[in-house]
Amino acid sequence: MTCQHNETNEHSHSHEHDHGKLPVILFFVGLAAFILALFIDAGLVKNMLYVVAMLFAGYHIIEEGVMDTISATKAKGKFTPNVHILMTLAALGAMIIGDFQEGALLIVIFAAAHFLEDYAEGKSRREITNLMELNPTEARLLKADGSTEIVAVSELKIGDQLQVLNGDQIATDGRILAGYSSIDESAINGESIPREKTEGDEVFGGTMNGTGSFTMEVTKDSSETVFSKILELVNQSQSNLTKTATRIQKLEPTYVKTVLVLVPIFILLGPVIFSWDWRESFYRGMVFLTVASPCALAASAVPATLSAVSNLAKRGVLFKGGAYLSNLVEVKAIAFDKTGTLTEGKPQVTDYFFETEEAEQAYIDIIVGMEKTANHPLANAILEKFDSQDELDLDVENQIGKGLVTNYAGVAYRIGKPASFTDIPNDVVLLNQRYADEGKTVVYFSENEEVKGLIAMMDVPNEAAKKVISYLQTQGIHTTMITGDAERTGQAVGKQLGMDEVIGNVLPENKAEIVKGQQAAYGPVAMLGDGVNDAPALVQADIGIAMGEGTDIAIDVADAVLMQNDLTKLSYAHRVAKRLDKIVWQNIYFSLAVILLLVVLNIFGKMNLPLGVIAHEGSTILVILNGLRLLLPIKD
Structure with a gap:
């Protein structure tokens, strides 16, 4: 209420009277x-x-x-x-x-x-x-005999099973056990497009179910849900x-x-x-x-x-207070964690080459058959990139120092690091050097130990990152990328994004010291990270901003949260702060x-x-x- 501001504590909060009508x-x-x-x-x-x-x-x-x-x-x-x-x-x-x-x-x-x-x-x-009005109060508890009972959300316990019908508000955080639906998660992440969810996917309390129905298991106490933490932050x-x-x-x-x-x-x-x-x-x-x-x-x-904090909250940018938002105007440097912040957070196949074009599809069928047995990010990247025409059931062995090895139709095939091979065509060597200089991870594919091709992979830059970095530089803000990757890999990504500075080979515990150094060199510093291993640096920075798709850890640790991994929200927040x-x-x-x-x-x-x-x-x-x-x- 205007002309009605009394200090209730040392931080001087606005004091309001409520006399009703x-x-x-x-x-x-x-x-x-x-x-x-x-x-x-x-x-x-x-x-x-x-x-x-x-x-x-x-x-x-x-x-x-x-x-x-x-x-x-x-x-x-x-x-x-x-x-x-x-x-x-x-x-x-x-x-x-x-x-x-x-x-x-x-x-x-x-x-x-x-x-x-x-x-x-x-x-x-x-x-x-107005988010408060979205706070769920009731849930359909699924009982042992298959019947349902409407209960208060506060009575739910971890492990309880709930039935969610079309149009229902999801009562609490959990995991889908059976069913399929599209869910409006705008209350959590500011994203207006509903998300498709099925068995095994996470769902969040306070979000709205669409036309489908499903059974879910409660995974968090109602006071610990993402939505309750957002309300606390608001x-x-x-x-x-x-x-x-x-x-x-x-x-x-x-x-x-x-x-x-x-x-x-x-x-x-x-x-x-x-x-x-x-x-x-x-x-x-x-x-x-x-x-x-x-x-x-x-x-x-x-x-x-x-009004400014509300404007941002409706778009999935949550500030723990106006003080942090106003500080954003004074920031002279921003440090970014690379993986998952400036990049997509997972490798993708960017380039590949095979010596014999006629045999390319046959080689791809064998590579897909071998990688299906592996369980690591590079294998996932290869499987996302290549489709096999013939489904091969291969007996694959993961040999230390050599990589994946198999025999098919009397021929030995291997996928491994370049250093583990000796018989390498010159054109493959040249490609390897070029891709390595670009910060890409390269694996070779061989037939009877003769290299027949290579696959280059990289954690590619976030589509919005280059635009945001460019905006920050027009505002006179120094940009630094901090990464645990090798210096060459970091520099390659930094060059693509137009970063002012790249610091590679950084351990998580050293990130806070780097932020402290930036504060001494430039003045107020903001830090963007994933809110988990970047916690010390987020705390050290004048403004800690967590990237995370509704992660409660991020909300706990940072001064501000981008509820989706959408870097454009950072430049939007800076414009609102200005x-x-x-x-x-x-x-x-x-x-x-x-x-x-x-x-x-x-x-x-x-x-x-x-x-x-x-x-x-x-x-x-x-x-x-x-x-x-x-x-x-x-x-x-």
Whole structure:
């Protein structure tokens, strides 16, 4: 609620009151009393109605102004006023000099604008907390006799079996035991396209089942699901504000105290400097009290911050608070873990060559038959690339130092590292050297120990990575790739991506030291990793950003999470952070300019109480609406 920020702890969280519908009802009673007073001539009755209008329409303002000041003063052991006390004193001052109508009008306008501000600022909070409504509460528990029972999600235990029908909300994290369906996981990862899921696949609580149905096994307690961790993170984001917002909130009591000191000085100096009579000077003092209130300034950062965090949350980018998002603007260098962050995280066949084109398919049939018996990433890459025409059932042996060996139709075949072969054609040697220089892993295929071909594989760069790296460099951000791979492999990938720096042969425990070195060399540093073996580096960085498709470990460890392995979300987050910074400073400059203008106009006698309140509240609403622009998606 605007003009209502009290420090509840050392981090200065926004404090909100919830009086239900009572303030609204009282406001309309007060408004009716004010309108009635306009049509009554009797002075005493008229003024009594204005007093009723002040007390009823301004009930919540007066209560928050007086009661919050008292409670904050007791808690801190020193006088800690809030901005509402300024409006209360201004209305009281108007009554003292007999301007009951202006005092009542001040309160009525201020209270009406207050409700509008509350609605506008509340919109940003509602946008970010609408995830709460998606929190599942019930599940179909599958009992031993085959029947189902609707139970509370909190009663579920790991190992329970649930039935999920078409259109159901999935109650908790688990694994599909039987069935098939497409599932809308946008609540988890921001991806609007449903995912096809079948037996053995993971499903997440809070997501929506499509047209299929399935049986699932509970694998996590309801408090440990990915969705519950997202809700916890969203809650944190609403209290963790930007440094600017926190600084404004901490300065608010000091600002109000300064105004309270300046008002009596202003009143006393009025007759001396401006030759006002005492009544005019007192009235001008009440106007000063009103227009100098920092409501717009107090609303400069909070709605904008919450709107920005909400904008990102809806697109699968979760920040644990506005402070981390605002820090993204200050980052001068970003370090990336290679595997799974800048690359796809698994090798793919990029090139292959066979000496005899006529025998190529026959060789592929044998290679597929051999690799089907293996169980390692390179075998998977080969099987994804090649299709066999003849399904061969081969007896394959994995010999240490030689690789995969088999005999077929009286001929010996082998797949292994280049160093294990001696009879190698020159063209194969040249290709091997070229592919190795490009950071690719090469295996040879031989017939009776005579090399007949090769296959080159590589963990290929993420499609979005090059575009994101290019964007960061246009922003003057130094990019570094950290990898445990050999230096040559790392440099090859880094060259494809256009990285500024590549550091290879790095052990996981050394990544944090590299980040520390980058901080010394460049300033604030962000680190992107998978949230598991990169944990020390994520913690060391000024902002730790985890890549992960809904992994709870990533959510626990990082300051921000890209819920899908989509690097474009990083550049989007940076653009949102830049706009947040721009809008907050727009609001601050505008708020201070309005206060200065209204104070000057008051000194020259060009401002009265009602006009001062309208201008003051109008500026506050404009500031909030400007912040709410961050709810809109940012286009490239």
